Each structure stands twice: as structure tokens, then as C-alpha cells.
Amino acid sequence: MPVNLDKPQRWKADVAQSVDMYNTWFMAFAPQAFRSTRVQTTKDVETALRATGNLTNIRPPTLRQHPEILPTLRMSTCPPLAVDRLIGLAGASPNLVRCMELEHRLPVRMSAMAADRELEKVATIIEKMADPDIFVWLGRTQQATDEEVHRAATIVADRLCGAVANPIVRNAQEQRQLAGIKQWLEARGYKQLPGGDGMKFNAMPPGTFSFRMNVPVKLVGGVQLVNIPIDAVVMPKDARARDFPLFFEAKSAGDFTNTNKRRKEEAAKMAQLRSTYGAAVRFNLFRCGYFDSGYLGYEAAEGIDWVWEHRIDDLALFGL
Known part of the structure; x- marks a missing residue:
């Protein structure tokens, strides 16, 4: 079930709250x-x-x-x-x-x-x-x-x-976003897998998560396998054998002018995942900052859903 991509009536209010949250963080921590x-x-x-x-x-x-x-x-x-x-x-x-x-x-x-x-x-x-x-x-x-x-x-x-x-600020914001996801998941009994243990994304036990995990995909239109990093990979507690975990990318933006290139990168990543693993792949975004309705509409058309950081409890609506 879609969480936010099918609710354009909420987008304008969410954008305003997300911009306020980003600006508050920027002034305090950037x-x-x-x-x-x-x-x-x-x-x-x-x-x-x-x-x-x-x-x-x-x-x-x-x-x-x-x-x-x-x-x-x-x-x-x-x-x-x-x-x-x-x-x-x-x-x-x-x-x-x-x-x-x-x-x-x-x-x-x-x-x-x-x-x-x-x-x-x-x-x-x-x-x-x-x-x-x-x-x-x-x-x-x-x-x-x-x-x-x-x-x-x-x-x-x-x-x-x-x-x-910009990369300095973006990296600091990403670290904060992943820390927020970690805190939310652990409060609900999820366990973080240690990095570098060789665990494959489709072999994760239910109720676990990992950050910056490499996922092999075929290049669109070809057969060559390449690894793409996913910021957060979460296997729901009620997952069954052969279920895919949820993929989340942490995304922040400090202005409205720099998001066009990034939305194309996200669409390309979604296309690579689907061409390799089929329509069951669940690739989503965890957002904070300046993402306007045009950007959101583009992502929705690509079937990419999202969670706003200011409403992090929406993660539960993804089955977590």
C-alpha cells in the first residue's frame, strides 16, 4: 500500500514542515x-x-x-x-x-x-x-x-x-538521518547487523537492518552485475522466506534548485533494482529539506514512495 506517493493533498504542508526542519538543523549544526x-x-x-x-x-x-x-x-x-x-x-x-x-x-x-x-x-x-x-x-x-x-x-x-x-553539510545531514532511523528501529526491537560481515541483503534475518549495504544489480539493458550502495536496508519482523527487505535512501536538500539531477539518479536506481529483482522491490526515500511538488510528482510517477523525517513514524506504515 502506498504511504505518501498517492497523497498529493498533503504534499504542500509536508514540504513546508520539512523545509522548517532542515533550516532548524542547518542553523544549529551545519x-x-x-x-x-x-x-x-x-x-x-x-x-x-x-x-x-x-x-x-x-x-x-x-x-x-x-x-x-x-x-x-x-x-x-x-x-x-x-x-x-x-x-x-x-x-x-x-x-x-x-x-x-x-x-x-x-x-x-x-x-x-x-x-x-x-x-x-x-x-x-x-x-x-x-x-x-x-x-x-x-x-x-x-x-x-x-x-x-x-x-x-x-x-x-x-x-x-x-x-x-555542500558535501560536508550533506554528509552531516545523512549521518543524522541514519541515526534517526536506527533509533526508531531499535526502539521497536530491530537489531543492527554488523557492517562487513558479508551478509547478503536477501539473507537478512527478520527484524534486522543494515546501513550502506551493497546490492548487486544488472545495468539496465545488459547483464553485467554492479554493486549499488543502499543507505538503509530493513528486513521486517514478519518477513517470510524469499521476501525482499525494504530499501531506504536518506535524502536531504538545502534548496529547491538542486533536486532535478538527484531525482533522475533515484529513478535510475529504482529501474536497476526492478530490472534485476522484479516488481517486488520496495525502494523508498527518507527525506528532509527542500523537495517541491514537481519533484515529488516525478518520484511518485516512478513508483518511489517516501517517509518525511518530520513524520518518521510513517515507517510503521511500510510494515515495520
Whole structure:
């Protein structure tokens, strides 16, 4: 039985309550999440500065040994450089730069000599464009003081965190949502399965749940199996043999403009699950924030139901 997807007369009021709940949380906790991330990022930047002699030794051997410092170096220039801008200015290998940026390593199949040539290009641009207003010791004979290095690291950390502010907030919100689901389930006698125990989603005992469980699906139109992560997987207490658990994705949004792409991703995930396991799959969303009626109508048309976080007891209507 549908829970919320077939009740458009309630959508407008639910959206208003969900927006209020998200904004209350954001004002209270988002700055804290951002600050704690910034503290750790500042420490990481200080480590990167030490590895490069406080930006006085950006050479291929240093970059080869510490490929993970590239994001810090990009944010150390004036102006800060996006990945593609760095590639364009340096004329460096896109594969090398992206491997360093995303995987914190050098390309496996690139020879050491070829890698050093590309790293020299990157180092040259970073050295040429290093921000003298932040790294005030560059160009002088006196070494950087601890206070100067910490101040510079804080500025670069702010730049790094600013570039990923939305993911920081979204991750903090997701953790809170999953904690809410856990509390609700455990209050009703459900037991959480330990992560990494190899339990398959369709072998979960009744009355159990798990977070971020991988579920294998066939790519739509093909036979290749890939794993897709599901935020919360719950096997109802009254489940019988061969019953599927309930799948829930934790979703939050801080504005109305960013939901179109995500609704397509959710529809694609639903299509993959159904093409692999049939119409018995129950894929739902656990929402908080800015989801307008257009978004809700799209999801309803795809057969995706949802629970509003401000009305979490609706979980019981799914048979839990």
C-alpha cells in the first residue's frame, strides 16, 4: 500500500514542515560540521606544507611521494585553480592530474620518467602562481614562522572547505538521518547487523537492518552485475522466506534548485533494482529539506514512495 506517493493533498504542508526542519538543523549544526572539518583540513594542509618545505620545494620527487597534496597546492595559488584550469595552464597529462586529485596516486602505467616530466609542469605552475599574500615568506630570506604557517594553512583550508561545503553539510545531514532511523528501529526491537560481515541483503534475518549495504544489480539493458550502495536496508519482523527487505535512501536538500539531477539518479536506481529483482522491490526515500511538488510528482510517477523525517513514524506504515 502506498504511504505518501498517492497523497498529493498533503504534499504542500509536508514540504513546508520539512523545509522548517532542515533550516532548524542547518542553523544549529551545519556550522559545527563545517568547523570540525576545517580543523582537520587545516592539519592536512600544514602536513602538505611541511612536505614541500612550506612551498619552497615543489619538485617532482616531492609530488611523486605525496600525490595527495595536489588539492592543497591548487588552493595555494592566486587565484585558486580548478583541476581543469591547472591541466590547461600546465599542459600536463589529464590522467596524471586526475589520478593525483581523485585517487591520491600516480597513473600505474605511466613510467617514472614520463611522470616526472608531467609533475615538473605542475610544479612550475604552482610555484609561479603561489599566493604571496598568503605565503608571506616566499621571496624572502627569513624562514616562515609557525604562526605564519598556521595562518596560511587556515586560509587554504577555508578555500578547500568552501569548495566542498555542500558535501560536508550533506554528509552531516545523512549521518543524522541514519541515526534517526536506527533509533526508531531499535526502539521497536530491530537489531543492527554488523557492517562487513558479508551478509547478503536477501539473507537478512527478520527484524534486522543494515546501513550502506551493497546490492548487486544488472545495468539496465545488459547483464553485467554492479554493486549499488543502499543507505538503509530493513528486513521486517514478519518477513517470510524469499521476501525482499525494504530499501531506504536518506535524502536531504538545502534548496529547491538542486533536486532535478538527484531525482533522475533515484529513478535510475529504482529501474536497476526492478530490472534485476522484479516488481517486488520496495525502494523508498527518507527525506528532509527542500523537495517541491514537481519533484515529488516525478518520484511518485516512478513508483518511489517516501517517509518525511518530520513524520518518521510513517515507517510503521511500510510494515515495520
